[in-house]
Amino acid sequence: MFRLNKKLMWLFCLPVLLFVLISGCAKEKKVYKIGAIFAITGPASPLGTPERDTVKLLEDQINQAGGIDGHRLKVIIYDTAGDETKCRMAVKKLIYKDKVLAIIGPSRSGTTLAIIDEVQKAEIPLISCAASIKIVEPVKKWVFKTPQSDVLAVAKIIDYLKERNIDKIAIINVSNPYGISGKEQLDIQAPQAGIQVVAHEEFGQKDPDMTAQLTRIKGTDAQAVICWGTNPGPAIVARNMRQLGMQIPLIQSHGIANKKFIELAGEAAEGVVFPAGRLIVAEELPDSDPQKSLLLKYANDFQQKYGRSADTFGGHAWDALQLVVSALKKAGPDKAKIRDEIENTRNFIGTGGIFNFSPTEHNGLTKEAFVMVTIRDGNWRLLK
């Protein structure tokens, strides 16, 4: 009985095995699998959704162009809902079940920090789409990131202040990790540039009114207000400043680089200055700008496929996936070699800037990744 079964099994399995082997060789090369984890739902979904859409767009484009050296690209995308636990589970699944070659994402700094141990242990390259400098400082062997750090945005703002001969500033920030990190960086970099911080104010993420904080700032001799936050707070700050008749310039962070800010702040958005990646002002860049053609293509492709405009968050995913793909082309399907290739990437033109990685630099960007942008007639204008 047992013997018969075994024989039968062989008879049945052999042709199947043969078929798989032959068809595998003849038809197509092995599929390259890359993992992606984004906060597609949950509070951080404004980040995760364009990231997912961008990755799908690129996956289609790459496969239509013949894949990576003839290998089809497959991106396995999981939703983290912006949650640390779910993110860890997704990463484990990608590493041990799907056996992907590299991982891009997650969208948030918190979720990224929660999985660093896991990817370091499994020795798999990770390119995060989150902003915090803590992700790459100190440098972790297997961890990279594409978004520009706060440090660079602050450096760009300091340059701008110096150009305008402003040497006394007031800081107002939202009391969450994003706002506090911006404030800390300003506190470090401003004195180094000879700029004095004359007031520190804070507001809660859901605060309906900031006139009290701004009244205090009005009482100081600050020559500019620097606001660090994400909507809706910064829009309220802009409106309250108008209300109080404050004439000094308002400089915001790159956290307001979306149309929502203009919509909420209305008239008060006019004249606000902030640092941003080049994507939102791609049209206005000089033709000599190496990023221009790429940015326009990405913006057009995205608009065509999804009927809405691309944003910087999608851009971070664009950079992350393209970095992995270009490393894969050179290194082949070997995780350690892919990592080495990413680390050796020089002059890689992405949406967020021109990346130059090295063993001591896993973000690869300088403050030149930012340009200063102002708002005029409800539109972004490149500040020259």
Add this chain to the structure above:
Amino acid sequence: MTTYSQVVQYVITGITIGGIYALIALGFTIIYNTTGIINFAQGEFVMLGGMIAVSLATTGLPLLCAALLSVLLVTAVGLLFERLAIHPLKGASIITLIIITIGASIFLKGVAMLIWGKDAVRLPSFSGDKPFHILGATILPQHLWILGITLSVMLLLHLFFEYTILGKAMRASAANRLAATLVGINVRKMAMCSFALSAAIGAVAGIIISPVTFSSYDVGTMLGLKGFCAAIIGGLGSSPGAILGGFLLGILESLGAGFLSSSYKDATAFCILLTVLFLRPRGILGRP
């Protein structure tokens, strides 16, 4: 800017925000008085008022029409809420009903998120954004609207409760349910009215602040809590107490943010609450 004009500025800001807290606190009070329930979905009525008004206004309706329609719709939501979630549970204890209101709050928030998404939206100001100056402080026309409408709502409520049969019946069932039933007042119907009235007041609050502070699906939670704070400070169940508590909370919060530290603005509100509860556990105007 002199300290004097700073104080004026803080007080003006405080009065406007305080007016909103007072309206929300009144909503708590009305439902509490007639049913004994603390309705934690009160903040959600505020949110719905703002969001529906914005949606209607963007379809091209005149602002006034959008606002009135929004109040009507939210009143209907309040009625439905009472009919579907509170009324069917005839013999349930008060604590069960309170927990149901928390559930309703989460439900309404979730539905709002699905309908309107997570972004904040803004209603245009009722009459422009040109600030004017009073005693060295600046104030927006919208602040006057907020103050004016808040005071009118309070006056109307007062007239309603003092001079109409329905208002008197609601007060009667608040004072003594059994006695009210004995004189022929349908106490359960009064409960329904109280929910409708609270929802309407909440909607008004949500509409008038939207031009200044924006609306989004999750503004209700914090506003609801602050309104609840105000109701407790003034003495739960007392309408003048709710108004006093609202203004007091708004002004002290604003002064605290101005003179102490803006980081502790919310902490200020809850410290005031604790202080009042230590000194007068029934609230400032609470019945002993």
